[in-house]
Amino acid sequence: MNLKQLSLASMLSLTLATGAAGMLARSAVAATDPAPTPTIITTKDVGLAASVQATLASDQDLSHDDNIAVSAKDGWVVLLGSVRSESERSRAIQDAKSVPGVTKVDDSMTVNEASY
Numbered sequence: 001m002n003l004k005q006l007s008l009a010s011m012l013s014l015t016l017a018t019g020a021a022g023m024l025a026r027s028a029v030a031a032t033d034p035a036p037t038p039t040i041i042t043t044k045d046v047g048l049a050a051s052v053q054a055t056l057a058s059d060q061d062l063s064h065d066d067n068i069a070v071s072a073k074d075g076w077v078v079l080l081g082s083v084r085s086e087s088e089r090s091r092a093i094q095d096a097k098s099v100p101g102v103t104k105v106d107d108s109m110t111v112n113e114a115s116y
Helices: 003-028 043-058 086-097
Strands: 068-073 076-083 104-111
Touching (some): 076 086, 086 104
Antiparallel strands (some): 068 076
16 A cells, blocks of 8 residues: 555544544533534545645655655645655645645654655
8 A cells, every 4th residue: 555545544544533533522412412413524625635645746845755644624734754854844834835725734744864
């Protein structure tokens, strides 16, 4: 499984886990809330993650080893994986922030100079 497939799988599992946690929390208050709202995976979230991934892939200043996974939810983007340097980390974050629709970027990347 390459990193792009892993990214999509991670995004799906994160969304499902978030939904499951939300459903558990909502079930605890079900007596007071007769109509709980389910968490929904939207095509907008998937499209936003794909746009960020494409922006990262097209940046000539980043290494292209499929080492950054992207997930998105309601404009909030998470970057996960490893980069070669702090400058690559900064560049990836700036690239993600430049994508229309991105409102927040969480950096979960690690700098791993030795493995490259």
